Amino acid sequence: MSGDGSEVRVRGRDFTGYRIGGAIAAALLFLALVVQGWELFDGDARTVPEVAWSAAGDAGGESILTDEILRDRTRLQSQRFRSGPSPDGTAETFKVGDAILLGNRAIDDEDAMLTEIWRLPDDESGSLLRGSERIIGISSLPYANAALFERPFARDWRLGLADVVTHVGAFAILGFSFLLALVLAVRGRVPIAKGRTDRTVKRFGLLERANHWLTAVSFIMLALTGITIAYGRTLILPFGEELLGSLGWLATWGHAMFFPPFALGLTAMILLWTVRNLPSRLDIEWLRRAGGFFSDDPDNPPARKFNAGQKLVYWSAVIGGLLMIATGIFLMFPFWFADLQTMSWIMLTHALIAVFLIAIFIGHIYIGTVGMQGAFWAMWTGDVDRNWAEEHHELWMHELDKGR
Amino acid sequence: MARMKFLCDTDRCIECNACATSCKNEHEVPWGMVRRRVVTINDGEPGEKSIAISCMHCTDAPCVAVCPVSTLYQTDVGIVLHDKDTCIGCGYCFYACPFGAPQFPKTTLFGSRGKMDKCTYCAGGPEENGSEAEYSKYGRNRIAEGKLPLCAEVCSTRALLAGDGDEIGEIFRERVLHRGYGAGAWGWKTAYYPEDEA
Numbered sequence: 001m002s003g004d005g006s007e008v009r010v011r012g013r014d015f016t017g018y019r020i021g022g023a024i025a026a027a028l029l030f031l032a033l034v035v036q037g038w039e040l041f042d043g044d045a046r047t048v049p050e051v052a053w054s055a056a057g058d059a060g061g062e063s064i065l066t067d068e069i070l071r072d073r074t075r076l077q078s079q080r081f082r083s084g085p086s087p088d089g090t091a092e093t094f095k096v097g098d099a100i101l102l103g104n105r106a107i108d109d110e111d112a113m114l115t116e117i118w119r120l121p122d123d124e125s126g127s128l129l130r131g132s133e134r135i136i137g138i139s140s141l142p143y144a145n146a147a148l149f150e151r152p153f154a155r156d157w158r159l160g161l162a163d164v165v166t167h168v169g170a171f172a173i174l175g176f177s178f179l180l181a182l183v184l185a186v187r188g189r190v191p192i193a194k195g196r197t198d199r200t201v202k203r204f205g206l207l208e209r210a211n212h213w214l215t216a217v218s219f220i221m222l223a224l225t226g227i228t229i230a231y232g233r234t235l236i237l238p239f240g241e242e243l244l245g246s247l248g249w250l251a252t253w254g255h256a257m258f259f260p261p262f263a264l265g266l267t268a269m270i271l272l273w274t275v276r277n278l279p280s281r282l283d284i285e286w287l288r289r290a291g292g293f294f295s296d297d298p299d300n301p302p303a304r305k306f307n308a309g310q311k312l313v314y315w316s317a318v319i320g321g322l323l324m325i326a327t328g329i330f331l332m333f334p335f336w337f338a339d340l341q342t343m344s345w346i347m348l349t350h351a352l353i354a355v356f357l358i359a360i361f362i363g364h365i366y367i368g369t370v371g372m373q374g375a376f377w378a379m380w381t382g383d384v385d386r387n388w389a390e391e392h393h394e395l396w397m398h399e400l401d402k403g404r
Numbered sequence: 405m406a407r408m409k410f411l412c413d414t415d416r417c418i419e420c421n422a423c424a425t426s427c428k429n430e431h432e433v434p435w436g437m438v439r440r441r442v443v444t445i446n447d448g449e450p451g452e453k454s455i456a457i458s459c460m461h462c463t464d465a466p467c468v469a470v471c472p473v474s475t476l477y478q479t480d481v482g483i484v485l486h487d488k489d490t491c492i493g494c495g496y497c498f499y500a501c502p503f504g505a506p507q508f509p510k511t512t513l514f515g516s517r518g519k520m521d522k523c524t525y526c527a528g529g530p531e532e533n534g535s536e537a538e539y540s541k542y543g544r545n546r547i548a549e550g551k552l553p554l555c556a557e558v559c560s561t562r563a564l565l566a567g568d569g570d571e572i573g574e575i576f577r578e579r580v581l582h583r584g585y586g587a588g589a590w591g592w593k594t595a596y597y598p599e600d601e602a
Contacts, residue, residue, distance in 0.1 A: 047468040052480040053547070067568075069550045070406045070481065074567025077556065078575045100534045101550040107480065114480060118407055118463040121597045125573055128411075129597060130588035137445035137455075141424060141438045148504035149443040149457050152594045158466035158500040229472045229494060241474050245490035248473045252492045256516075334495070334517075344499045 008296050009195040010373070012188035018370055022184025029178035036170045039234075045163060046112045053102050066102055144335055157344045165348060166230060169355025176359040180366045190372040192388045193298035200383035201400060208272055209382055215265030215317075221258040222324075223358050225251040230351065259328060266321045273314060276305050282395075283308035298391045305396040313364045320357045324350065407482045408525060409569040409596065410556070411576055412456045414587045416563035419444055419454035423555035423564055427458070430526070430554045431543020437507040439523040440555045453587070456555065456564045459484060459505035459523035460595035467497035467506060475520070482569075483525040488541050493517040502594045525566075526553040569596070 013019070055065035075082070121129065132152040139146035204212070228236065228251035236244045285301050286308040292300035301307075306314065327350040330337055338346065368375050374388040389397045419442050427433065427440040440458040461484045468476040468484060475491040478484050497506040497520060509518035528545030531538035538545060546554060556566030565572040573589070580586030593600060 045469070047463075047465045047478055049480045049482075050477045051485070066481070067406045070408070070547075070552070071568045071571055073550060073552050074406075074571040075575075077552075077562055077565050077567065077572065079578070098549055100545075100548045102548045103533055104479070104530075114405070115464050118482065119597060119599060121600055124577065125569065125589075125592070125597070126600070128573055128576065128589040129593045129600065130590065132594040132598075135443075135445060137443040138447050139441055139443050140419075140421065141441050143436065143438045143441070143507065145504045145507075146438060146441045147443055149445070149455055150591050150594055151502050151504065154500050154502040155466050155594065155598055158470050161496070161500070162466075162469045229492075232472050233474070237474065241490060244473050245492070248490070248492040248494075252494055253516075340499070340504075347499055 008191075008193045008298065010191035010193055011296050012191050014191070015188045015373075019185050019188050021370075022181045022186075026178055026181035026185050029174055029181055033171070033174050033178055036167070036174055039170075040167055046115050048110045048112050049114050050107055050110055051104050052107050054105055055102055069101060145340065148340070151340070153341065153344065157348065160348050161351060165351045165355065168352070169230070169358075172355055172359040173362065177362055180363060180371070184366075184370060187294065189370065190293060190367075190375075191296055192374050192385055193296050193391060194387045196374070197386045199386040201386055201389050201397070202382055203378040203384045203389070204382045206382070209379055211265055211268045211272065212379055214261055215269055218258040218262035218265060219321075219361065221254060222262055223354070223361075225255040225258070226354055227358075229255070230355075256332065259325070259332075262321070263325050266318065266325070269314075270318055273306075274318075277311045277314040279308075279311065280304075283311060298387075300391055300394075302395050303393050304399070305393060307392065309367075313360070316357065316360045320353055320360070323353050324357065327353070405480065406568040407570075408461060408567065409482070409572060409592075410458070410460055410553075411565045411572045411589050411592070413563045413565070413576060413579070414453040414455050414590055415583075415585065416561045417442070417454040417456060418561055418563070420560065422558055422560060423456050426558045427523075427555050431524075433521065433543070434509060436509065437521050439505075439507075439521070455590050456559075457503055457591070458555070459501075459525070460503050460591055461523075461525055462502070462595045462598075464598065466500040466502070470496040470500040472496060479527070483527050483547070484522075485524055485527060485529055485542075486520060486522060487530045488519045488521075489530075491519040493519060495520075497522075503591065523553075526551070 053066045055069065132150070134151055134153065135149040136147050136151075137149060228247055232244050232248055232251075236247055282302060282304070286303055289301045291307060291309050327346045330346045331343065331350060334343060368379065374385050378384045386397075421442050424438055424440045424442055428438065431439065433439055440456060442454055442456050444452065444454045446452045461478075461482050463482070465476070465478055465484050468478055472494060473490045473492055475487050476484060476497060477487070493508060493516070495506075495508070495517065498504075498508070505522045506520045507522065508520055510516065524542050524545075526544060526546035528534075528538045528548065529542040531541065533545050533548035544554075546552065551557065553566045556564045559565075565575060576586070576589065
C-alpha cells in the first residue's frame with residue numbers, strides 16, 4: 001500500500017471509549033453465542049407434555065385412577081360380546097354421568113420421558129403401522145383444506161423452521177455482531193485520517209435521506225416484529241406468557257403494517273440509486289483491498305459516490321427486499337396464489353432470507369455509526385466532512401469539484 | 405400411563421359424516437371450520453376408502469414445537485390442547501401439521517385470521533374443566549367427565565376408535581384377525597412414530 005504515514009493525524013486505535021464499548025459488547029455477544037451453542041445440544045427440541053390429568057378428590061395414585069377411567073371407557077368400543085351386557089362381558093366399573101371426574105395441573109418438572117416412551121412402537125403397535133405418505137382425497141365438507149388427509153412433509157417443515165432456520169439465524173445474527181464488536185475493540189473506528197476540516201460537502205439530498213429513513217425504520221420494525229415471532233419463546237417468554245401473547249399479537253399486526261412503507265421506500269430507493277450502484281471496474285480493486293478498512297492510511301482504494309461495499313449493501317437491500325416482499329405477499333393471502341405445500345416452502349424461504357438480511361444490515365448500521373468516524377452525518381444532515389469524502393470517495397469528490 | 409389416540413378403520417368407515425356433524429354440534433364449532441372431517445380417496449374407483457381425520461394428537465407434536473407463543477401444549481395422556489387467549493393467528497401450526505388440523509376463522513392475511521381452532525379430543529382448554537368460559541371457547545370437556553371424544557363414541561360402524569392406544573390397537577387387531585383383512589392404522593406412523601424406520 002502506498003501513502004505517507006505521516007499524513008495520519010487520527011488513528012483508529014485512539015478511540016478508546018469506542019474500543020472499550022466494543023470489547024464489552026463482544027464479551028456479551030460471546031456469552032450469547034455460547035448460550036446459543038448450548039441451545040443446539042440441550043435436547044429440548046422435542047415436545048414435552050406440560051399438563052397432567054388427575055382424578056378429582058384422590059390425592060394419592062392420581063394418574064393410576066385417570067388411567068383406569070380412560071382405559072375402561074376405551075374398552076366400551078370393543079365387540080359387543082365383550083363390552084355389552086352379555087355373560088362374557090366385563091361390567092364397567094365407572095359410572096359415567098356429567099360430573100367432573102378429572103382435573104388438570106401443570107407439570108412442575110417437565111421432561112421428555114413420556115415423549116421418548118411414546119415415540120417407540122411396541123411389537124403390537126408396530127404391526128399396525130403403514131408407511132407415511134401424502135394423501136389427499138375429496139371431502140364433502142365446506143372447508144378449503146378439507147380434502148387433506150396426511151402430509152408427512154409438515155414434520156420436515158417443523159425441522160426446517162424450528163431447528164434449522166432458527167438456529168442458523170441466531171448464529172448468523174449473533175456471530176456477525178460478535179465479529180463487528182471484536183473489530184471495534186481491536187481496530188477502533190475507521191478514522192478521518194487527516195482529521196476533521198471546517199468544510200463540508202453535500203452528499204445526500206433531503207429526498208434521499210427521507211427515503212432512506214422511511215425504508216430503514218420500516219425494515220427495523222419488520223425485523224423486530226419478525227424476531228418477536230421467531231424468537232419470542234426464547235427472548236420474551238421468561239418475562240411471562242401474557243407479555244409474549246400481547247407482544248406477539250402486536251408483532252403479527254405490526255409485521256403486516258410496516259410492509260407498505262417498506263415496499264414504498266424500497267421502490268423509491270431503486271429509482272434513486274440504481275444507476276450509481278451498477279458494478280464497475282473500480283469495485284474489483286476496492287474489494288481486493290477490502291476498501292482499506294483495516295488500515296488508518298488515508299489512501300483508500302478510489303471510489304465514486306458509492307464504493308463496492310456500499311454497492312453490496314444496496315444490492316442486498318434491493319434483491320433481499322424484493323424477495324421478502326414477494327414471499328410476504330404470498331403468505332399474506334393464503335390459498336390465493338399457492339397451495340399449502342408451496343406456502344410451506346415460501347414461508348421457510350422468507351424466514352431464511354430474513355435472518356441473513358438482518359445480519360447484513362447490522363453490518364450496515366455498524367459501519368454507518370460507530371464503525372466509521374464521520375459516516376453517520378452523510379445520512380443525517382446530508383453533509384459530510386471534506387476530508388472524509390476525499391479519503392473514501394475521491395473520484396466522487398473530483399466530480400463535484402469539476403462541476404463547480 | 406394411558407396414551408390417547410385416534411384410529412380409523414378404513415374398512416368400516418362409510419362416509420356418513422356423523423362424526424363431523426356431531427363434533428360441530430357438540431362444540432358449537434364456528435361456521436367455516438370443521439374439527440373432524442371425512443376424506444374419501446379413490447372416489448368411485450376400485451379401492452375407494454373413506455377415513456375420518458382430525459387432530460391426531462401427535463407424539464413430539466410439530467405444532468407445539470413451532471408455536472411462537474405458548475398457545476399449543478400437550479397433556480400427559482398425549483392430548484394436544486390450545487389456549488385461545490394467547491394465540492396470535494400466525495399460522496405456523498397450520499404449516500407444521502401433517503393432518504391439516506389447525507383452522508382459522510378467516511383465510512385472510514397474517515394476523516387477521518383470528519384465533520386458531522382445532523380438535524381438543526373433547527378435552528376443552530386451559531380454563532377450569534366444565535366451566536362456561538371453557539365451553540364457549542373450546543366446547544364440551546368430555547374427558548374431564550371420564551368420557552371419550554364424541555366422534556368416536558357416536559360412530560355407528562365403530563370405524564373410528566378413540567382412547568388408549570394399546571386398547572384401541574387391541575380392539576382393531578382382534579377385528580382384523582376375525583374378518584381376515586385390514587388396512588392398518590392410517591396416519592399412525594406420521595402421527596405417533598415419526599422416527600420409526602420399519
